[in-house]
Amino acid sequence: MEERNTAGNKNTVFVALSTLVLLIGVVLGSVYLVKMGADAEEGLRGYLEGFAQTAAQGRDGNEIFKRALISNSIMLAVMFAAGFFRFGMFASAAVIARKGFIVGFTAASFMKCYGGMGILIMAAQLPALLAAVPAFLFYSAVSAGFALGRKEGNSSFGAYILFTVIILAVFCAAAAAEGYLTTAIMKFLFIKINA
Numbered sequence: 001m002e003e004r005n006t007a008g009n010k011n012t013v014f015v016a017l018s019t020l021v022l023l024i025g026v027v028l029g030s031v032y033l034v035k036m037g038a039d040a041e042e043g044l045r046g047y048l049e050g051f052a053q054t055a056a057q058g059r060d061g062n063e064i065f066k067r068a069l070i071s072n073s074i075m076l077a078v079m080f081a082a083g084f085f086r087f088g089m090f091a092s093a094a095v096i097a098r099k100g101f102i103v104g105f106t107a108a109s110f111m112k113c114y115g116g117m118g119i120l121i122m123a124a125q126l127p128a129l130l131a132a133v134p135a136f137l138f139y140s141a142v143s144a145g146f147a148l149g150r151k152e153g154n155s156s157f158g159a160y161i162l163f164t165v166i167i168l169a170v171f172c173a174a175a176a177a178e179g180y181l182t183t184a185i186m187k188f189l190f191i192k193i194n195a
Contacts, residue, residue, distance in 0.1 A: 015140075015141045018096050018137045018140040019137055022137065025096065025097040026100040028097075028101055029103065029105035030108040032104075033105055061183045061184075064183055065179025065180065068175035072175060075098070076139065076168060079095055079143045080143065082144075083142075083146040083160060085147060086147060089144035092140040092143050092144060106122070107122045121189050121190075124182050128174045128182055131171075131174035132170070132171060135174070139164075142163050
């Protein structure tokens with residue numbers, strides 16, 4: 001019983017640290033956008049306007065689904081492999097920080113270029129983010145726990161594989177939300193922006 005409490009406490013600490021790393025990544029992504037020069041900002045605005053036109057014309061949800069699933073799967077694979085190394089938690093932290101940076105940069109970009117409408121555009125991404133981000137945080141904790149448990153000789157490889165498959169299923173659902181639901185909402189919003 002005491003061993004389970006210790007494992008639970010370690011997982012709570014790992015989730016808390018992963019959340020902190022994610023938040024730092026979000027802040028850095030937002031700050032990076034603010035620090036960008038005027039040329040980079042114009043390039044970003046041009047990119048977002050091109051994205052808006054593509055969305056207004058009807059983006060291919062299948063393509064976005066595939067890209068989101070591949071991106072999340074690559075990050076999952078890095079975190080999975082990190083579970084086999086003593087200091088693998090640092091690789092997991094880097095993956096979490098990267099995800100946070102992307103979210104922060106994307107949110108700041110939409111808000112800077114589209115103002116109040118940018119908040120609605122970012123809100124369209126919430127269904128995918130609400131599925132993927134907690135999954136990343138929990139998997140990071142499981143990966144770190146597995147790495148430390150292997151060192152102590154009390155990790156279950158079967159449980160690690162099972163949890164990996166569950167997280168992969170969550171990532172499939174997040175990619176589907178991003179590919180189909182988010183795309184439909186963004187298409188509607190960009191039509192309103194360009195109207």
